[in-house]
Amino acid sequence: MKNNFDAIIIGAGLNGLTTAAYLAKAGHRVLVLEARQALGGTAVTEELAPGVLCDTLVGNLTGFDPRIARELGLSGVEFIGADPSVHALQPDGAGLTLWRDVGKTAEGLRPFSARDADKWGAFVERVARVSGFMEALYAATPPRPNEVKSESLWTLGSLGLKLRGLGKTDLYEALRMLPIAIADWMDEWFENETLKGVLAAGGVTALMQGPLATGTTLNFMHRQVYGGGVIRPTRYVRGGIGKLADALANVVRARGGEIRQGERVVRITLKDDMATGVVLQNGEELAARRIGSSADPHTTFLDLVGAYELDAEFVRAVRTIKYRGANVKLNFLLDGLPTFHNTDPSLLRGTIAVNPTVTALERAYDDAKYGSVSENPYLEFTIPTLADSSRAPEGKHVMSAWLQYAPYTLKTGDWRPETERVREKALGILSRYAPGIESRVLESQVLTPCDLQETYHLREGCLTQGAVMLDQFFFMRPVPGWAQYQTPIANLYLCGGGAHPGGGVAGAAGRNAAREMGKG
Amino acid sequence: MLRHTPFHSRTAPLCEGQNWRRWAGYLAAGSYELTHEREYWAIRNAAALLDVTPLYKYVVQGPDAARVLNHIMTRDIAKCAVGQVMYTPWCDDDGKVLDDGTVHRRAEDLFFVTSADPNYLWFCENAQGMRVTIEDVSDATAALSLQGPNSRKILNRLAAGILDGLGYFRTTPMQLRELPTVISRTGYTGDLGYEIWTENQYAEPLWDALMQAGEDYGITPMGILALDVARIEAGLILIETDYTSARRARIEGQKSSPYEINLGWTVNLDKGNFIGKRALAQHKKRGSDWQFVGLDVDWVALENVYAQEGLHPAVAGPAWRQSTPVYADDKWVGYGSSGCWSPILKKYIVLAHIQAPYNEIGTNLNLEVTVEHKRKQAAATVVKTPFYDPARKKK
Numbered sequence: 001m002k003n004n005f006d007a008i009i010i011g012a013g014l015n016g017l018t019t020a021a022y023l024a025k026a027g028h029r030v031l032v033l034e035a036r037q038a039l040g041g042t043a044v045t046e047e048l049a050p051g052v053l054c055d056t057l058v059g060n061l062t063g064f065d066p067r068i069a070r071e072l073g074l075s076g077v078e079f080i081g082a083d084p085s086v087h088a089l090q091p092d093g094a095g096l097t098l099w100r101d102v103g104k105t106a107e108g109l110r111p112f113s114a115r116d117a118d119k120w121g122a123f124v125e126r127v128a129r130v131s132g133f134m135e136a137l138y139a140a141t142p143p144r145p146n147e148v149k150s151e152s153l154w155t156l157g158s159l160g161l162k163l164r165g166l167g168k169t170d171l172y173e174a175l176r177m178l179p180i181a182i183a184d185w186m187d188e189w190f191e192n193e194t195l196k197g198v199l200a201a202g203g204v205t206a207l208m209q210g211p212l213a214t215g216t217t218l219n220f221m222h223r224q225v226y227g228g229g230v231i232r233p234t235r236y237v238r239g240g241i242g243k244l245a246d247a248l249a250n251v252v253r254a255r256g257g258e259i260r261q262g263e264r265v266v267r268i269t270l271k272d273d274m275a276t277g278v279v280l281q282n283g284e285e286l287a288a289r290r291i292g293s294s295a296d297p298h299t300t301f302l303d304l305v306g307a308y309e310l311d312a313e314f315v316r317a318v319r320t321i322k323y324r325g326a327n328v329k330l331n332f333l334l335d336g337l338p339t340f341h342n343t344d345p346s347l348l349r350g351t352i353a354v355n356p357t358v359t360a361l362e363r364a365y366d367d368a369k370y371g372s373v374s375e376n377p378y379l380e381f382t383i384p385t386l387a388d389s390s391r392a393p394e395g396k397h398v399m400s401a402w403l404q405y406a407p408y409t410l411k412t413g414d415w416r417p418e419t420e421r422v423r424e425k426a427l428g429i430l431s432r433y434a435p436g437i438e439s440r441v442l443e444s445q446v447l448t449p450c451d452l453q454e455t456y457h458l459r460e461g462c463l464t465q466g467a468v469m470l471d472q473f474f475f476m477r478p479v480p481g482w483a484q485y486q487t488p489i490a491n492l493y494l495c496g497g498g499a500h501p502g503g504g505v506a507g508a509a510g511r512n513a514a515r516e517m518g519k520g
Numbered sequence: 521m522l523r524h525t526p527f528h529s530r531t532a533p534l535c536e537g538q539n540w541r542r543w544a545g546y547l548a549a550g551s552y553e554l555t556h557e558r559e560y561w562a563i564r565n566a567a568a569l570l571d572v573t574p575l576y577k578y579v580v581q582g583p584d585a586a587r588v589l590n591h592i593m594t595r596d597i598a599k600c601a602v603g604q605v606m607y608t609p610w611c612d613d614d615g616k617v618l619d620d621g622t623v624h625r626r627a628e629d630l631f632f633v634t635s636a637d638p639n640y641l642w643f644c645e646n647a648q649g650m651r652v653t654i655e656d657v658s659d660a661t662a663a664l665s666l667q668g669p670n671s672r673k674i675l676n677r678l679a680a681g682i683l684d685g686l687g688y689f690r691t692t693p694m695q696l697r698e699l700p701t702v703i704s705r706t707g708y709t710g711d712l713g714y715e716i717w718t719e720n721q722y723a724e725p726l727w728d729a730l731m732q733a734g735e736d737y738g739i740t741p742m743g744i745l746a747l748d749v750a751r752i753e754a755g756l757i758l759i760e761t762d763y764t765s766a767r768r769a770r771i772e773g774q775k776s777s778p779y780e781i782n783l784g785w786t787v788n789l790d791k792g793n794f795i796g797k798r799a800l801a802q803h804k805k806r807g808s809d810w811q812f813v814g815l816d817v818d819w820v821a822l823e824n825v826y827a828q829e830g831l832h833p834a835v836a837g838p839a840w841r842q843s844t845p846v847y848a849d850d851k852w853v854g855y856g857s858s859g860c861w862s863p864i865l866k867k868y869i870v871l872a873h874i875q876a877p878y879n880e881i882g883t884n885l886n887l888e889v890t891v892e893h894k895r896k897q898a899a900a901t902v903v904k905t906p907f908y909d910p911a912r913k914k915k
Contacts, residue, residue: 308792310793311798312613312795313613315646
């Protein structure tokens with residue numbers, strides 16, 4: 001073996017790069033190995049057509065801990081907080097809009113429900129307080145429940161509460177609220193079906209669960225963490241989300257770290273239950289004192305380490321992690337901006353939700369539960385070129401849509417014949433609001449859950465390296481007993497979304513993991 | 521509803537005392553006669569025939585079969601030659617014994633495994649992603665155990681080949697008359713003996729053939745009561761009697777590592793990773809407080825204890841299986857888990873779990889004996905097992 005590194009990081013997604021950047025900054029000699037050519041993992045910007053930049057998968061960076069940018073001194077990253085954050089299209093043409101400004105949103109809600117409009121401010125405040133509590137939790141290494149004194153969990157909680165001036169009531173409210181089905185939580189607050197629907201859609205984002213499932217409020221709140229108090233925030237990175245990965249990569253390189261792209265790790269080498277290095281697909285062996293894997297737990301433990309080297313119970317736990325991707329991603333290049341029911345284009349700068357209602361979401365889920373793409377899927381899309389004209393030539397627009405639900409495992413067993421059908425289905429739905437939209441499509445890209453797994457290494461098409469569910473949360477992530485970024489293999493750490501606090505909160509797991517890897 | 525083994529049509533009419541026991545969901549004869557004694561003596565002096573169909577049996581097959589079993593078992597299965605049988609326990613992650621049984625390598629990539637408890641799910645779970653198929657053949661495989669000094673002669677009468685060359689813990693396919701069987705030189709009696717494995721359809725003719733061929737050699741159908749005495753003499757451990765499977769233990773203290781039950785010799789820490797290895801390495805380093813040892817109870821002391829109540833020692837009969845305290849002076853140092861009067865040794869013997877430092881060979885201890893409802897103690901000495909180990913077992 002050659003090239004002794006202090007740390008090898010597997011995977012150059014935002015978490016892997018964050019870990020690498022923190023370690024490099026602390027003086028460690030770091031090597032990052034990325035199987036793909038592009039950096040960013042799920043936060044990748046690629047060309048949809050020559051001169052057209054598209055955030056292939058995730059384009060909306062809802063949560064990003066501002067400390068990461070500050071601590072690492074990221075440069076060249078400009079966030080665009082879209083306003084409105086969400087606009088919900090309705091069949092009757094009366095769109096419902098969530099603005100960044102609380103009062104403006106409330107006023108907009110008044111024609112739909114005066115009662116809901118009155119409650120909006122209190123709702124925003126409640127979300128902000130609970131997400132504040134969660135932010136403290138997300139930046140912490142989870143305790144081992146069986147090893148800590150009984151108060152520690154509460155101490156940890158109260159630490160966060162103190163820092164943010166929150167009280168016990170907020171903690172109790174968080175504990176009460178997070179396990180609730182988002183549909184029920186919405187009923188506690190609101191009466192308007194579209195408002196409830198657009199918020200409930202946030203509870204099932206990237207999740208193979210309907211809004212009636214328990215714990216979907218957690219998933220909603222997960223997307224509020226580091227969201228700056230904006231409900232269902234939409235945040236772009238100017239020039240594409242890939243700029244964030246570039247900025248992190250620049251920190252790594254500036255601190256003497258090395259990033260090798262197109263280098264797939266096929267095995268983690270062990271000696272006496274300790275990780276010693278990695279083997280690349282080309283057979284090259286590289287040694288390091290520590291290995292941080294931002295690959296998902298299944299890949300890390302069962303493919304790279306191997307079940308043979310691990311305890312049976314641990315293997316069982318890793319095998320039963322639920323991934324269950326729920327989405328197809330569709331990217332379109334349009335030769336002009338479509339008109340949606342005469343909606344003012346200024347309302348389309350954020351996320352556009354297509355007629356969200358709790359009932360429709362649950363019905364859409366019902367089909368997927370039994371292995372089919374939803375008969376009437378839910379669509380949510382963005383037109384980032386409205387907020388960031390640098391991404392495409394003038395007059396052209398990128399439309400980037402998530403279709404839900406699309407199970408990874410189809411009962412027919414084969415995704416290939418579905419791909420074109422899903423594209424037509426999505427355009428069919430959109431054309432009800434924007435007739436003739438099909439004729440505006442210059443390029444289209446359809447990424448099924450299988451594509452997400454094959455091309456982007458997202459197991460079962462899951463965007464968060466394990467579904468964000470209560471039983472896969474905090475000290476139970478990735479598996480109970482191993483939520484401290486360490487693994488049963490000494491010197492091997494998890495630093496990706498498979499670890500606490502999960503995917504979808506850019507860099508949070510990576511930052512926590514770097515802290516643990518830097519110890520001792 | 522307890523099930524009948526494929527030998528039931530033969531065993532049932534012979535079971536005069538209707539002394540049936542439960543064994544893994546099957547009806548198993550406790551003894552055929554009213555007492556087990558003649559059946560016991562058949563093991564030691566002639567040949568005894570036991571229906572061991574209730575054992576759980578698995579076929580593990582495929583290019584990774586050895587690798588999978590090596591990952592599950594504590595012994596180094598890679599070293600098991602084709603035609604060899606290995607006795608081995610297997611453990612959970614904490615190195616606590618789940619079960620024990622035999623692994624028979626019938627071909628390079630074909631193994632036959634026996635166990636006391638169901639293990640299908642455990643084996644499958646730990647074989648995921650490996651090129652192997654695991655089949656539970658428990659219900660499809662009939663099995664007989666033929667034990668005793670005459671067992672080889674009886675088999676040679678029936679076998680297409682000669683069994684003289686089949687070594688201890690070796691196995692071979694063998695046609696007995698026209699019946700296809702696999703024979704292993706294994707058993708649970710510490711005597712010369714064989715186990716015969718075949719498909720259910722051949723069960724009845726196999727029984728008939730053996731009984732017929734064994735007539736001149738004193739073949740005697742044997743129940744599990746006689747077996748129990750023989751296996752204690754042989755110092756062989758019995759699950760749920762001498763140790764609690766880690767699957768069934770209700771508290772940590774009820775679980776045992778192989779080192780605590782005299783099975784340390786089966787743990788190979790030099791092979792690759794296997795389930796429980798990390799914990800077992802720690803156990804070994806730490807040493808174990810408990811040892812599974814033999815106790816030879818002093819006959820004169822026992823007589824005295826009974827004489828105090830005007831009785832003679834009442835120790836004949838079947839082996840006992842209840843936890844019985846053992847003391848060093850008045851300090852509790854462990855417990856006997858099974859014991860019996862050994863008819864061949866003329867000794868009262870006990871298999872016991874004893875704490876250090878009282879488990880050294882030759883240590884004088886006291887076994888609790890209840891006589892006329894009163895707890896008393898009889899002197900006993902820690903001895904090596906097996907208590908009885910005839911040279912013919914391995915010859």
